[in-house]
Amino acid sequence: MAEPDFEKAELLPVIAQDADNGDVLMLAYMNQEAWQETLKTGRVCYFSRSRNKLWRKGEESGNFQEVKEIYFDCDADTILVKINQVGGAACHVGYRSCFYRQIDPATGEVTVKGERIFDPDDVYKK
Amino acid sequence: MAEPDFEKAELLPVIAQDADNGDVLMLAYMNQEAWQETLKTGRVCYFSRSRNKLWRKGEESGNFQEVKEIYFDCDADTILVKINQVGGAACHVGYRSCFYRQIDPATGEVTVKGERIFDPDDVYKK
Numbered sequence: 001m002a003e004p005d006f007e008k009a010e011l012l013p014v015i016a017q018d019a020d021n022g023d024v025l026m027l028a029y030m031n032q033e034a035w036q037e038t039l040k041t042g043r044v045c046y047f048s049r050s051r052n053k054l055w056r057k058g059e060e061s062g063n064f065q066e067v068k069e070i071y072f073d074c075d076a077d078t079i080l081v082k083i084n085q086v087g088g089a090a091c092h093v094g095y096r097s098c099f100y101r102q103i104d105p106a107t108g109e110v111t112v113k114g115e116r117i118f119d120p121d122d123v124y125k126k
Numbered sequence: 127m128a129e130p131d132f133e134k135a136e137l138l139p140v141i142a143q144d145a146d147n148g149d150v151l152m153l154a155y156m157n158q159e160a161w162q163e164t165l166k167t168g169r170v171c172y173f174s175r176s177r178n179k180l181w182r183k184g185e186e187s188g189n190f191q192e193v194k195e196i197y198f199d200c201d202a203d204t205i206l207v208k209i210n211q212v213g214g215a216a217c218h219v220g221y222r223s224c225f226y227r228q229i230d231p232a233t234g235e236v237t238v239k240g241e242r243i244f245d246p247d248d249v250y251k252k
Binding site for chain 2: 080093
Protein backbone atom coordinates (compact mmCIF):
# COMPACT_ATOMS: atom_id res chain seq x y z
CA MET A 1 0.00 0.00 0.00
CA ALA A 2 1.76 3.11 -1.19
CA GLU A 3 -0.40 5.82 0.33
CA PRO A 4 -2.97 6.53 3.03
CA ASP A 5 -6.07 4.43 2.44
CA PHE A 6 -9.22 6.55 2.39
CA GLU A 7 -11.26 3.44 1.71
CA LYS A 8 -10.70 2.43 5.34
CA ALA A 9 -12.35 5.63 6.52
CA GLU A 10 -13.50 8.76 4.79
CA LEU A 11 -11.57 10.82 7.32
CA LEU A 12 -8.12 9.83 8.53
CA PRO A 13 -6.45 11.39 11.58
CA VAL A 14 -3.46 13.62 10.88
CA ILE A 15 -0.81 14.46 13.45
CA ALA A 16 0.97 17.77 12.87
CA GLN A 17 4.45 17.87 14.35
CA ASP A 18 6.86 20.78 14.46
CA ALA A 19 9.59 19.91 11.93
CA ASP A 20 12.21 21.79 13.93
CA ASN A 21 11.79 20.67 17.52
CA GLY A 22 9.49 17.65 17.28
CA ASP A 23 6.65 19.11 19.37
CA VAL A 24 3.28 17.60 18.58
CA LEU A 25 1.15 20.61 17.70
CA MET A 26 -2.31 19.29 16.88
CA LEU A 27 -4.43 16.47 15.54
CA ALA A 28 -7.06 16.97 12.88
CA TYR A 29 -8.53 15.02 9.95
CA MET A 30 -8.17 14.83 6.18
CA ASN A 31 -10.40 13.37 3.52
CA GLN A 32 -9.04 12.37 0.12
CA GLU A 33 -9.56 15.86 -1.27
CA ALA A 34 -7.73 17.55 1.63
CA TRP A 35 -4.90 15.06 1.23
CA GLN A 36 -4.56 15.80 -2.50
CA GLU A 37 -4.64 19.53 -1.90
CA THR A 38 -1.97 19.25 0.80
CA LEU A 39 0.33 17.33 -1.54
CA LYS A 40 -0.25 19.78 -4.36
CA THR A 41 0.06 23.07 -2.49
CA GLY A 42 2.62 22.22 0.20
CA ARG A 43 0.31 23.78 2.78
CA VAL A 44 -1.67 21.59 5.14
CA CYS A 45 -5.35 21.35 4.33
CA TYR A 46 -7.63 19.46 6.72
CA PHE A 47 -11.29 18.56 6.62
CA SER A 48 -13.24 20.25 9.37
CA ARG A 49 -15.68 17.86 11.01
CA SER A 50 -17.60 20.67 12.71
CA ARG A 51 -17.93 22.80 9.58
CA ASN A 52 -18.10 19.79 7.25
CA LYS A 53 -15.80 21.30 4.63
CA LEU A 54 -12.18 21.69 3.64
CA TRP A 55 -10.19 23.60 6.20
CA ARG A 56 -7.16 25.37 4.80
CA LYS A 57 -5.32 25.78 8.06
CA GLY A 58 -4.40 29.44 8.49
CA GLU A 59 -6.94 30.79 6.01
CA GLU A 60 -8.47 32.92 8.78
CA SER A 61 -5.61 33.38 11.21
CA GLY A 62 -2.77 33.56 8.68
CA ASN A 63 -1.07 30.78 10.62
CA PHE A 64 -0.42 28.43 7.71
CA GLN A 65 1.33 25.11 8.08
CA GLU A 66 4.08 24.58 5.52
CA VAL A 67 4.69 20.92 4.78
CA LYS A 68 8.25 19.72 5.34
CA GLU A 69 7.80 15.95 5.36
CA ILE A 70 4.84 13.56 5.16
CA TYR A 71 4.64 10.06 6.61
CA PHE A 72 1.90 7.48 6.97
CA ASP A 73 1.64 4.55 9.32
CA CYS A 74 1.82 0.77 9.05
CA ASP A 75 -1.96 0.43 8.68
CA ALA A 76 -2.12 3.30 6.17
CA ASP A 77 -4.86 4.92 8.22
CA THR A 78 -2.98 7.70 10.02
CA ILE A 79 -0.91 10.53 8.58
CA LEU A 80 2.00 12.41 10.16
CA VAL A 81 2.97 15.79 8.73
CA LYS A 82 6.13 17.55 9.82
CA ILE A 83 5.54 21.22 9.36
CA ASN A 84 6.71 24.74 9.78
CA GLN A 85 3.99 26.51 11.76
CA VAL A 86 3.79 30.07 10.44
CA GLY A 87 3.06 32.50 13.27
CA GLY A 88 4.24 30.01 15.87
CA ALA A 89 0.84 28.92 17.17
CA ALA A 90 -1.15 25.95 15.90
CA CYS A 91 -3.92 26.07 18.48
CA HIS A 92 -7.04 28.14 17.96
CA VAL A 93 -6.95 29.32 21.56
CA GLY A 94 -3.51 30.80 20.96
CA TYR A 95 -1.08 28.21 22.26
CA ARG A 96 1.83 26.89 20.24
CA SER A 97 0.47 23.37 20.65
CA CYS A 98 -3.09 22.21 21.25
CA PHE A 99 -1.63 19.88 23.88
CA TYR A 100 -0.96 22.63 26.42
CA ARG A 101 -2.63 20.85 29.34
CA GLN A 102 -0.78 18.19 31.28
CA ILE A 103 -2.65 15.88 33.61
CA ASP A 104 -1.08 14.27 36.67
CA PRO A 105 -2.10 10.59 36.57
CA ALA A 106 -1.97 10.27 40.35
CA THR A 107 -4.08 13.28 41.27
CA GLY A 108 -5.90 14.23 38.08
CA GLU A 109 -4.54 17.73 38.52
CA VAL A 110 -4.18 19.72 35.30
CA THR A 111 -1.26 22.08 34.66
CA VAL A 112 -1.03 24.50 31.74
CA LYS A 113 2.37 23.92 30.13
CA GLY A 114 2.30 25.95 26.97
CA GLU A 115 2.86 29.60 26.36
CA ARG A 116 0.13 31.66 24.80
CA ILE A 117 1.36 33.16 21.54
CA PHE A 118 -1.73 35.12 20.54
CA ASP A 119 -5.08 36.21 21.85
CA PRO A 120 -7.80 34.56 19.74
CA ASP A 121 -9.98 37.66 20.01
CA ASP A 122 -7.38 39.62 18.05
CA VAL A 123 -6.99 37.01 15.36
CA TYR A 124 -10.44 35.72 14.59
CA LYS A 125 -12.93 38.45 13.88
CA LYS A 126 -16.23 37.21 15.14
CA MET B 127 -12.89 20.77 31.17
CA ALA B 128 -10.29 19.03 33.25
CA GLU B 129 -9.87 15.78 31.38
CA PRO B 130 -10.47 14.10 28.03
CA ASP B 131 -14.17 14.07 27.21
CA PHE B 132 -15.38 10.58 26.37
CA GLU B 133 -18.90 11.94 25.91
CA LYS B 134 -17.71 13.50 22.65
CA ALA B 135 -16.79 10.08 21.33
CA GLU B 136 -16.55 6.66 22.85
CA LEU B 137 -13.05 6.31 21.43
CA LEU B 138 -10.56 9.15 21.44
CA PRO B 139 -7.35 9.12 19.39
CA VAL B 140 -4.12 8.85 21.37
CA ILE B 141 -0.73 9.90 20.04
CA ALA B 142 2.23 8.05 21.58
CA GLN B 143 5.43 10.06 21.47
CA ASP B 144 8.89 8.98 22.58
CA ALA B 145 9.55 10.91 25.79
CA ASP B 146 13.29 11.05 25.10
CA ASN B 147 13.65 12.13 21.51
CA GLY B 148 10.16 13.34 20.54
CA ASP B 149 9.58 10.80 17.76
CA VAL B 150 5.91 10.11 17.11
CA LEU B 151 5.66 6.34 17.49
CA MET B 152 2.02 5.46 16.87
CA LEU B 153 -1.61 6.48 17.02
CA ALA B 154 -4.27 4.32 18.61
CA TYR B 155 -7.51 4.80 20.57
CA MET B 156 -8.70 4.74 24.16
CA ASN B 157 -12.13 4.41 25.66
CA GLN B 158 -12.89 5.61 29.19
CA GLU B 159 -11.86 2.28 30.68
CA ALA B 160 -8.51 2.20 28.85
CA TRP B 161 -7.89 5.78 29.96
CA GLN B 162 -8.57 4.94 33.61
CA GLU B 163 -6.37 1.86 33.45
CA THR B 164 -3.54 3.86 31.88
CA LEU B 165 -3.70 6.45 34.66
CA LYS B 166 -3.80 3.79 37.34
CA THR B 167 -1.08 1.43 36.07
CA GLY B 168 1.34 3.85 34.42
CA ARG B 169 1.39 1.59 31.37
CA VAL B 170 -0.46 2.59 28.23
CA CYS B 171 -3.66 0.66 27.64
CA TYR B 172 -5.55 1.25 24.39
CA PHE B 173 -8.85 -0.03 23.07
CA SER B 174 -8.40 -2.20 20.01
CA ARG B 175 -10.96 -1.36 17.34
CA SER B 176 -10.25 -4.57 15.39
CA ARG B 177 -10.45 -6.87 18.42
CA ASN B 178 -13.08 -4.73 20.17
CA LYS B 179 -11.47 -5.01 23.60
CA LEU B 180 -8.88 -3.45 25.86
CA TRP B 181 -5.39 -3.64 24.42
CA ARG B 182 -2.66 -3.62 27.00
CA LYS B 183 0.14 -2.57 24.68
CA GLY B 184 2.98 -5.07 25.02
CA GLU B 185 0.92 -7.84 26.56
CA GLU B 186 1.92 -10.15 23.70
CA SER B 187 5.22 -8.68 22.52
CA GLY B 188 6.56 -7.56 25.91
CA ASN B 189 7.01 -4.10 24.41
CA PHE B 190 5.16 -2.11 27.06
CA GLN B 191 4.79 1.64 26.99
CA GLU B 192 5.65 3.31 30.28
CA VAL B 193 3.85 6.59 30.78
CA LYS B 194 6.07 9.59 31.40
CA GLU B 195 3.67 12.48 30.79
CA ILE B 196 0.06 12.81 29.65
CA TYR B 197 -1.49 15.76 27.83
CA PHE B 198 -4.86 16.42 26.24
CA ASP B 199 -5.81 18.97 23.64
CA CYS B 200 -7.85 22.17 23.52
CA ASP B 201 -11.02 20.34 22.46
CA ALA B 202 -10.46 17.59 25.06
CA ASP B 203 -10.90 14.98 22.34
CA THR B 204 -7.32 13.91 21.67
CA ILE B 205 -4.71 12.54 24.08
CA LEU B 206 -0.92 12.77 23.87
CA VAL B 207 1.16 10.33 25.92
CA LYS B 208 4.88 10.74 26.24
CA ILE B 209 6.29 7.30 26.87
CA ASN B 210 9.27 5.08 27.29
CA GLN B 211 8.89 2.35 24.68
CA VAL B 212 10.22 -0.85 26.24
CA GLY B 213 12.02 -2.95 23.63
CA GLY B 214 12.48 0.05 21.38
CA ALA B 215 9.78 -0.77 18.81
CA ALA B 216 6.18 0.45 18.93
CA CYS B 217 5.11 -0.89 15.55
CA HIS B 218 3.71 -4.39 15.15
CA VAL B 219 5.72 -4.89 11.98
CA GLY B 220 8.92 -4.30 13.94
CA TYR B 221 9.79 -0.67 13.32
CA ARG B 222 10.52 1.80 16.08
CA SER B 223 7.72 4.02 14.83
CA CYS B 224 4.61 3.09 12.87
CA PHE B 225 5.38 6.12 10.70
CA TYR B 226 8.30 4.51 8.89
CA ARG B 227 7.13 5.39 5.39
CA GLN B 228 7.75 8.82 3.96
CA ILE B 229 5.92 9.98 0.86
CA ASP B 230 7.31 12.50 -1.58
CA PRO B 231 4.49 14.98 -2.28
CA ALA B 232 5.77 15.75 -5.78
CA THR B 233 6.16 12.20 -7.06
CA GLY B 234 4.17 10.05 -4.64
CA GLU B 235 7.29 7.94 -4.15
CA VAL B 236 7.48 6.13 -0.82
CA THR B 237 10.75 5.71 1.08
CA VAL B 238 11.20 3.51 4.15
CA LYS B 239 12.86 5.66 6.78
CA GLY B 240 12.78 3.58 9.91
CA GLU B 241 15.01 0.80 11.08
CA ARG B 242 13.51 -2.60 11.77
CA ILE B 243 14.09 -3.53 15.42
CA PHE B 244 12.48 -6.96 15.46
CA ASP B 245 11.02 -9.57 13.16
CA PRO B 246 7.31 -9.91 13.93
CA ASP B 247 7.46 -13.66 13.25
CA ASP B 248 9.80 -14.07 16.21
CA VAL B 249 7.68 -11.99 18.56
CA TYR B 250 4.09 -12.91 17.85
CA LYS B 251 3.49 -16.63 17.93
CA LYS B 252 0.81 -17.37 15.40
